[in-house]
Amino acid sequence: MSQKFIPLSVPNLKGKELEYVTQAIETEWVSTGGPYINDFESKIASYVKSKGAVSCQNGTAGLHIALDVCEVTSKDEVIVPTLTFIAAVNPVKYIGAEPIFMDCDDSLNMDSTKLREFCEDQCTFFEGKLINNLTKKHIKAIVVVHVFGNMADMEAIMDIAKKYNLKVIEDATEAIGTYYLSGNYKGRFAGTIGDMGVYSFNGNKIMTTGGGGMIVSNNLDYLDRAKHLSTQAKSDELYYTHDEIGYNYRMTNLQAALGLAQIEKLEDFIQTKKENYEFYKEKFEEIPGLKMMNFKENIRPNYWFYALYIEDDYSINRDQVIKYLASKKVQSRPIWGLISEQKPYAGSQVHKIEKAKEYLNHIVNIPCSSNLSKEDAEYVVQCFKRPEVI
Numbered sequence: 305m306s307q308k309f310i311p312l313s314v315p316n317l318k319g320k321e322l323e324y325v326t327q328a329i330e331t332e333w334v335s336t337g338g339p340y341i342n343d344f345e346s347k348i349a350s351y352v353k354s355k356g357a358v359s360c361q362n363g364t365a366g367l368h369i370a371l372d373v374c375e376v377t378s379k380d381e382v383i384v385p386t387l388t389f390i391a392a393v394n395p396v397k398y399i400g401a402e403p404i405f406m407d408c409d410d411s412l413n414m415d416s417t418k419l420r421e422f423c424e425d426q427c428t429f430f431e432g433k434l435i436n437n438l439t440k441k442h443i444k445a446i447v448v449v450h451v452f453g454n455m456a457d458m459e460a461i462m463d464i465a466k467k468y469n470l471k472v473i474e475d476a477t478e479a480i481g482t483y484y485l486s487g488n489y490k491g492r493f494a495g496t497i498g499d500m501g502v503y504s505f506n507g508n509k510i511m512t513t514g515g516g517g518m519i520v521s522n523n524l525d526y527l528d529r530a531k532h533l534s535t536q537a538k539s540d541e542l543y544y545t546h547d548e549i550g551y552n553y554r555m556t557n558l559q560a561a562l563g564l565a566q567i568e569k570l571e572d573f574i575q576t577k578k579e580n581y582e583f584y585k586e587k588f589e590e591i592p593g594l595k596m597m598n599f600k601e602n603i604r605p606n607y608w609f610y611a612l613y614i615e616d617d618y619s620i621n622r623d624q625v626i627k628y629l630a631s632k633k634v635q636s637r638p639i640w641g642l643i644s645e646q647k648p649y650a651g652s653q654v655h656k657i658e659k660a661k662e663y664l665n666h667i668v669n670i671p672c673s674s675n676l677s678k679e680d681a682e683y684v685v686q687c688f689k690r691p692e693v694i
């Protein structure tokens with residue numbers, strides 16, 4: 305029998321998805337009204353223990369709204385990571401603001417030491433505002449990404465943000481379910497520590513609504529504003545009066561139906577991903593030149609994406625690994641190209657990007673779906689034992 309294709313990360317829809325979506329269709333509530341949307345918002349809010357949640361079309365739209373709610377304007381600058389998916393940064397440009405790119409640390413998340421250094425050495429804190437010495441512009445916010453379901457160093461980042469009066473928007477699009485086990489933020493979920501947090505339910509994320517997103521916050525005024533802006537900024541339902549420019553960003557009842565079935569399974573997905581992660585980790589320890597990147601010890605991660613570090617002494621390099629795996633019907637990919645090196649960001653300010661470059665050249669993401677079987681994981685490991693240059 306020929307080997308079946310093993311994808312990187314695909315949806316797992318074996319729960320009540322069909323039942324709930326069928327109900328949405330039978331009741332004819334398929335658009336941005338309908339009971340599932342509010343229901344899904346409350347389920348997410350109670351799962352992550354936030355004061356509320358506002359659904360949206362996708363994570364990118366959620367980040368756009370969050371920046372707007374945090375009053376980032378076209379005059380401002382926002383500190384962002386360079387090692388991430390571009391959707392974490394594009395919304396800064398939608399607003400007309402400018403990003404400043406920060407390096408990652410050894411957890412692949414924003415380097416909080418470099419962040420602190422940058423604020424201290426390259427900026428001036430004056431009348432409650434952090435001013436960039438280079439551009440004289442006001443740095444108003446930080447977008448922190450919790451990479452692959454790990455947790456960025458929120459203790460340090462929140463401390464820096466308080467000191468310099470910066471808003472913190474958590475791009476927790478990859479990290480729903482991740483929370484602190486100890487420290488100041490013990491029990492707090494990724495996305496609920498900063499001013500606002502955003503989750504994504506894209507098809508490749510740990511839970512999916514096809515496409516979809518959710519904004520969370522513990523500030524009820526922010527949530528009200530997020531809802532207002534995401535629903536065309538309508539101030540009167542009957543007469544259709546609008547007090548500002550809004551967006552058509554609300555989730556549909558169909559998407560929410562899927563989401564309700566998925567949230568019921570989220571803890572199971574995390575459990576499976578944990579088991580597969582631990583399996584890979586143990587097996588790759590026996591193969592010289594390979595190392596699974598760790599999740600932090602003081603958190604319960606959601607184990608969304610697995611990052612395998614290909615050391616220089618492994619027999620083939622990153623690109624050869626990807627090609628070889630493809631020939632064996634195993635999908636893999638290099639970690640994202642740095643955002644500061646993408647064409648639209650060529651002129652943007654960067655601060656000491658070093659580690660991100662190294663990790664970019666060594667990391668490969670390997671199959672991690674929540675329906676990946678033990679046999680599939682074993683097959684992936686076997687492929688790494690006899691690598692060939694293709």
Ligand SMILES: *Cc1c(COP(=O)(O)O)cnc(C)c1O
Pocket residue numbers: 362363364365388389391392449475477478503504505506515516517
């Ligand atoms: C997936 C993702 C997004 C965007 O979410 P969408 O729902 O696809 O718009 C943003 N940032 C990061 C880091 C992501 O991984």
